[in-house]
Structures are given as C-alpha cells and as structure tokens.
Amino acid sequence: MQPAHDDAIRVAVSTVIFSLRSGDDGDVLTIPLVRRTREPHRGQWAVPGGWLATDEDLRDAASRTLAETTGLSPSWLEQLYTFGEIDRSPGRVVSIVYWALLRSDLVEAQRSAAGAPENVEWFAVDDLPDLAFDHRLLVDYAIWRLRNKVGYSRIAAGLLPDEFTLAELRAVYETVLGRRLDPSNFRRLIEGSEALVPTDAFRTGAHRPARLFRWDAEVELADRGPVGHG
Amino acid sequence: MQPAHDDAIRVAVSTVIFSLRSGDDGDVLTIPLVRRTREPHRGQWAVPGGWLATDEDLRDAASRTLAETTGLSPSWLEQLYTFGEIDRSPGRVVSIVYWALLRSDLVEAQRSAAGAPENVEWFAVDDLPDLAFDHRLLVDYAIWRLRNKVGYSRIAAGLLPDEFTLAELRAVYETVLGRRLDPSNFRRLIEGSEALVPTDAFRTGAHRPARLFRWDAEVELADRGPVGHG
Secondary structure (H helix, E strand, O other): OOOOOOOOOEEEEEEEEEEEEEEOOEEEEEEEEEEOOOOOOOOOEEOOEEEOOOOOOHHHHHHHHHHHHHOOOOOEEEEEEEEOOOOOOOOOEEEEEEEEEOOHHHHHHHHHHOOOOOOEEEEEOOOOOOEOOOHHHHHHHHHHHHHHHHHHOOHHHHHOOOOEOHHHHHHHHHHHHOOOOOHHHHHHHHHHOOOEEEEEEEEOOOOOOEEEEEEOOOOOOOOOHHHOOO | OOOOOOOOOEEEEEEEEEEEEEEOOEEEEEEEEEEOOOOOOOOOEEOOEEEOOOOOOHHHHHHHHHHHHHOOOOOEEEEEEEEOOOOOOOOOEEEEEEEEEOOHHHHHHHHHHOOOOOOEEEEEOOOOOOEOOOHHHHHHHHHHHHHHHHHHOOHHHHHOOOOEOHHHHHHHHHHHHOOOOOHHHHHHHHHHOOOEEEEEEEEOOOOOOEEEEEEOOOOOOOOOHHHOOO
C-alpha cells in the first residue's frame, strides 16, 4: 500500500554553526542561536534555519541561513541528518540539518565590524539555554559528529586561521574533544599526516617563537565520499 | 530575506537494502530494485521507496517500503543522506534515503517460500542496470557508507545468520570490501574485539569442523550516536 502524498509536510533546512571563542580558561566551542519572534516557541532560542525554497538546493539553503546569521562563508559545510519525527513541531516539518565550521578569526573580525544581526547570540555549547523544538538533539548530534570527525580527519583546521602554531592546533583539538592531549604525541601524529606545511613565519610573544604552519590546500579537510559537495 | 514556503516540494523516503547471495566465486553483495510502472522513467529500475505519509515517522516509512519490497525486517536500518537537488526529478522531490542490511539466510528462505513481489529483482551491486533519477548516486553512497562502517564496527554481522564460522565472517568482510584479507590477521583482530562469543557448536562438511560463533547481543552493531534509532 502506497500512502497518498500529503501537502501538509513542510521542508526546512537548519545549520548548526561552530566556531571558537577565546575565554579566560582557553578556547570554548560556540554556536550562534536565533531568538524566535513567532509562535511556536516564541522567545526561545533556536538553531538558524528556514523553509526550503522550491528553486533552492539543500546546500544553498544551508549557506543562505548561515550567511544571514553570521555574514560569513564557512570553511566546512556538510549535511548532518534529517529530523522528521511526527510530533517535533505543531505542523509536520521535516528539517534537513547541516553543520558548519567558521574560522574564529573571521567571526571575531565580523563581530567587531558589523555586530551580529538582532536576535542572534553566540553561546558556549556546554552552557546552552533551553532550545525550541528538538533543537537540543540537533545540536548534540552535531557536536557528536564534529568530535568523531576530528578523530579521523583534519577538519579541526576549519576553525583556525590560515596559519597557526602546533600549540594552537592542539588547543583546537583539546577544545573540541574536551580533554588534554600530550604535546609531543600530538606533534608526532600531526607531523606524520604530511598534510601540514611549515611556513617561514613565526608567532612571537610571551613565549619563545613558534613556527607557523598551514595545511596543504590540495588536501580536503575530510573525505566527502560520492556525494561530493552536495 | 526568508523565501516563502512552497507546497510544491514533496518528500519521499527510499531505502538501499543490502544482502548477500552465494555465487560460484563466493558471495556477492546484492540490492533489490523495483521496476517503475509509471512515468517518469517508466520501465527503469529504481531504489525501493515511496512518499512520506503525514502521520508516519521517517524510519517507519523506510521500514514499510523495506517490508513491502522484501517481506522482511532488517538487522540494521540507518539514515544515509537526504538528496534534494532541484533537477533530480521533474517535480521538486526531496528524498530521505535510508540503508539497511538483511540476513542472507532470511532472504534465501523468503525467496524460496513466497518469491519476491512482482517488479522486484535483486541485482549484484557491481552489475547494476541503468537506474532511474539519481538513484545510481544513492546506491554508490550507500555502498561507500557500508564499506566505511565495516572498517570500524561489527556491522558486517547484520548480513549473517545468528551463528557463523570465522571463515564465513571473513568472507562477508571480503565481499563488502572487495579484497582478500589475511586469515590469521583477521582472526586476531576479530577475537580481540571481545564482542564475539564462541558457541559449543561446529560447522561440519567437506573441511575440518569449524567452531560457530555469535555476537554478544548486548553490543550494538555500530554506534548510533545521540539520535539512537531515529
């Protein structure tokens, strides 16, 4: 039996957007949330998103809401999961969820230049407010995917500027994974990956100068598989 | 700018269903396809699926088309990806795709008992006919996911009966991965996983008796993450 198609199903696209913010105790992983101005869940915080337009590819819809929320282009954008439980919203809404990484230096620059749009605020992922709908599950799933992926790809570089020290890169891994890593093991592992290119520049400051590295631009941040950029 | 919602977007759920078939040169990985009886692409083969019903969860829709196609319940069912390119169908259709594993012994028993429904035929994945829409991409992506997952979980057990010899398990890995594995390395690796439970039974036949194993039922075939069975 083939149930009839029902026009009452609506399609939304939402994006969980990660960046880092420097804090007193090191970096924290943050996401922007949008305060809802309409029912249902008016006044509550939600993951940025909107209805899919008929003439818009899924990925384009994700990029659009990302740009509307942050004014920026992501260093990584990938489909996460589609949430479609019957009772997740008063009407039947299927949400195709993407996740994205933004370079922290770009977010900082944008913040001081233009400020975030009204109703948008960045939150540390381990200190989130109550979220509308099932958006807490969306965020938890995105964090899980990010943590997993950090373990087997160089995706963490998507949170960093073009050039970075090994200590800065390790700090990103530590922030995402939520645990300390042994500096010399980390150095061995990363240098062994052969995707890291040393530059002639050094970071100077309070400590002894540290060499700056960049990633080999020929190597993708992670394997996208057959769907490529879809 | 928030584009208006357009009711012209329709939501389908499709499932790429894997099982094994014994062949002259060992097992082959197979999937069922459905011959389309309607335009567009009438007469072409397609991945089983249908429209999402308003009162039906995504996973239930995937289970339903799987049961309609094979008469069976899967040992593994997981959301794969959502395909939504504008031009993938004459009307705008967003397809939420699942992938599933069926135990080969159940497929064989079902085949000889009732026969497959009309319009359904099983094909070896490396000898597929031309597929309707973008379904070749759906299948390729599902194969890619299965191969990846075999590398870091015990998902391959979903293709086997409850009890199996180490040689049978290795044959499944070899079929999915498309390459030979060293028997003693494989034995060491699998036995080290501690999820394999030896039984008191043996497979007897042309060769010397081989002990039968089963998986520890307490251990999931793979980590589902925060979305659980959604």
